[in-house]
Amino acid sequence: MSKRASTPVIQLTDLKKRFGIGDAEHFALDGVDLTVQKGEFIAIMGPSGCGKTTLLNIIGLLDRATDGEYLLDGRSVEDLRAGVHARIRAQQIGFIFQSFNLIERLNVLENVALPLTYSGMHHTKRLQRASDVLRGFHLQEREYYMPWQLSGGQTQRVAIARALVNDPSIILADEPTGNLDSKSSHVIMEELSEIHKKGNTIIMVTHNPNLTTYATRVITMLDGRIDTDTGEPRQGLTDANGKRPLSGNGKKPKAKRKRKVKK
């Protein structure tokens, strides 16, 4: 909406990440410049080893860049202590993983409430909040199920609920549908685009070109650099959200958009 005026959620300048030393030295990220505005839904594509996941980990403050600048909500986070990073993760970032990563011995409700533990919310309040979020995913009747009693798609929806529970400014998804069949994949993608429509910023790493149709912006990476970028709000948030007929069933427009994206 207010694209230019507001500070970007994420601003990366010449970001580098080096692994190994000496002969084995190689750059997983080799000068990445990226600006993400609030409300974008970005899909990052690229071959294995191109640095997608590394980029996601650095954005999610699980890893530190070797070089370059990273502004999160306009604030440099490079030099902050690990404890502050943890607090930022607790309050501003939501993770969705390929392998769901629910804690087996906790039930669905407790799993969803987990991130709130670290933002200092009271136990009962946490569960209430988690329950509210789960209702949005139509999983309320599964609140007291254990993770192993759920199907893959349900598990990932629980994981998405967990990523949303702390109302993060950015949601990071690393191949969220990688372990799911295509039907569940689309359910998950519908959920994500639903979340996106509510104004959330999402960065998703994926191998599956079909899924990029849900995104407002597609970035492909190659050898630690951004190869192609459909660009900052080319089809801006308002447009995309307002006109995209995807939310219902949308198979057709997906195919059309795919061609457009791939050129």
Next chain:
Amino acid sequence: MRLLLADHYRTARQSLNRARLRTLLTVTGVAIGVASITAILALSGGVGKVVSKQVAELGGHVAVVRPAAGKATLADLSNPTPMNAYSTSPLSEQDVETIAQLPATEAVAPVMTLSGSIRTKDGQPPEESIVVATTPTLPSVVDLPIADGQFIDSVTRDNTAVIGAQLSVDLYGTEQSIGKNVLIRGQPFTIIGILNRQAKPVNFNNIDFDHAAIISLKSGKLFNGGVAQIQQINVLASPGTNMDAFGQDIDQALRLNHDNQPDADVFVGKEIAQPTSDLFKFISLVMAVIASISLLVGGIGIMNIMLVGVSERTREIGLRKAVGASNMTIVSQFIIESLIISALGGLLGFAGGYFVAFVVSLFIPYDPTFEWSIAGWAATLSLGVGLIFGLYPAIRAARKDPIESLRRYH
């Protein structure tokens, strides 16, 4: 922070609950260590307690004079018989006189113990018996109620004896033995009094009066070539006396008799109650050390099980870090888990230790003592063990790289 602690507690309980058998075994390990330390402290404290209670019952105005013991070395413990066991007591009747003349002295009673058989004319000597020669003042310094008859006094004849209740039973099969004749070291004595049953084998006279035959000091001297061989002088001070100063007065007075040599030790107050045997102290110490080793083993058990838990929960740790747990949070989560184990072990061990102590006390002459300091030790040791041995696994958990942890077991 308080909230987070409550969460850690909840998390720890959940994860311990899930590995119940494992937790139980680890708790048992700590419990055994704490139990042995508790039992040893309770029992060794019991010895001192028995004596100090007796001293307190006498109003705390008792001073005890004993021959100065040479400094015992560790070698003495292993020598079959330490040298000073053969040295004669330097305490003499003159010393008793000297102490009696001190202004603060109310009563003074020498105690001379003799070995030798006590038997009836045609019976066997009982297994346990002791001959004590003393003056009629002994009952005023030591609590010695008479069940039947009378104590020796200034007008009773020399060949009379007062005997303990159990000795009477051992000799005649009854506690009613007044007027009977008993042979002490072959000499006939007439029994004129029976002592109340005391059941206090541990006391500051080091005499089990239930098995003793008490004769006059004069008769005792006759058995010893006419010389008094006094092992201990019990002194009762008049009420309100400063016992420390009184002890020094006695010491000064005795030095005049002994060429200014420190031949005698004077004990007042708590000193009387301290077990005098170095062997006892040494054995208690060795047992405590052995017990601490078992606690150490318990601690290693904690560390072991925590390390297993940490590596089993690598992914959970990674996830928790990803959703906002800091390293400190992870450390405290795992520390609390090990503290719960060790606290449970401490509680169980404390209770178990007292149980063992009470069972053991059925076979030894004194009861275990309860002191808050023992509870304090049990708590400190168990929590300390939990903290020390939980720290490394907790730090290891916190150091895990979240990316690595989440990637594992895909």
